[in-house]
């Protein structure tokens with residue numbers, strides 16, 4: 001132990017007086033520095049790898065159950081010119097001259113639910129974004145339009161909203177009955 | 178070696194006061210301290226050095242803000258553990274179990290109110306503690322402890338926010354939706370970080386459970402470790418920051434004086450906490466339902482109102498992520514960039530630290546102004 005200590009910290013004034021120790025000291029010092037570097041490096045690598053796995057572990061989520069097709073009732077329930085908020089779908093179901101459509105109520109800014117405004121269009125209560133009746137962003141922090149969602153008829157003649165399938169604003173439900 | 182031994186003797190029980198008296202003439206040994214000489218100092222005495230600088234031990238210098246924050250943290254631990262006996266972190270039961278605590282369990286209302294108010298008060302005391310340290314140059318010559326303190330500020334806010342979510346009423350659930358969507362706006366890692374935070378694609382059961390885990394253990398454990406380290410650093414850095422007076426040693430007082438002041442401050446804090454909890458109920462809104470259209474504007478918790486206000490006019494990433502990070506970073510580097518020298522330590526509004534103090538006060542004023550604007554809406 002004492003020998004090692006001498007090697008690692010030779011005093012400058014003594015270094016020249018004892019050449020053997022300086023040579024041995026340099027070699028041992030390099031080796032020791034390398035081993036220390038190697039130890040620290042491996043520990044840091046192991047820690048980083050472990051942390052990465054911890055991140056993977058806490059990112060794990062079981063596959064979500066299929067909640068994409070949400071029933072919203074019969075087409076006849078929605079009269080021409082109306083716009084109705086349907087809670088389970090978190091969407092507005094509207095009927096205009098062209099037909100039925102579903103408009104996502106989730107604000108494109110930070111995810112609050114937009115409310116219908118008296119003069120037509122939508123307003124978000126959270127940071128004041130405004131959207132036109134067709135979902136176009138008009139005002140405030142949100143820059144993207146509200147999403148139009150796929151609206152389909154299932155076998156029983158029920159309408160279903162598919163929250164995972166955005167469609168173009170012009171899309172309408174094909175009613176051929 | 179000899180110095181270390183002497184130090185040990187000084188710290189040891191029987192001679193807690195005498196050597197100090199011998200070496201520092203201005204030390205005033207009261208009768209009370211004479212009594213102490215014959216008792217083994219208890220745990221609370223051991224947390225302090227035998228003597229402390231007289232000027233900086235006065236309540237009017239520190240206002241006891243660090244100690245009060247610690248006391249509130251302990252109160253939060255005790256009341257929080259008790260709440261865990263009833264609280265259920267599930268979508269179906271969370272709101273109902275909070276109501277059981279608030280309305281049915283004996284003294285549950287007091288427990289919940291105390292937990293809530295201690296959390297609110299702690300945000301206030303740690304920020305005031307930070308202000309005291311900046312304005313009196315307390316971080317000079319001990320900058321690493323300033324960084325630990327900054328980490329503790331972040332942890333305090335995160336603990337408050339995660340706790341706020343557990344209430345699971347309309348306000349807090351929407352605050353959760355907005356707060357986590359901020360993360361989504363970070364370019365690159367945003368979506369992955371979002372999934373890691375909420376445990377899935379949308380806010381739901383997994384989110385509530387993991388916020389619960391962060392709140393009761395994950396964050397609380399880290400905060401406990403850092404608080405111990407923060408306090409240890411104060412001792413290691415030579416006790417409370419104090420003016421380096423010249424010439425000769427500054428007057429010192431025995432630790433029993435400080436312990437007495439601390440005991441009084443602790444009692445007053447607890448009295449204020451209980452009083453507030455008896456008088457004002459913690460908020461509790463209708464159970465969260467993220468499908469129902471909101472009737473009122475959901476508000477961020479008060480200490481994040483300034484961010485909500487910024488979000489009204491600036492892009493999400495800028496207002497919700499970069500701005501808070503910039504404020505935090507600027508505060509962290511104050512003693513490294515603007516107030517580097519040791520001169521002026523222990524002096525309120527010391528001259529060498531004017532620039533750092535100015536920047537600090539400007540930041541605080543900006544945050545207060547934005548918060549006020551948010552409150553007045």
Ligand code: FES
Pocket residue numbers: 107108109110111112124125126127128129140141142
């Ligand atoms: S969430 Fe709608 S404006 Fe911010």
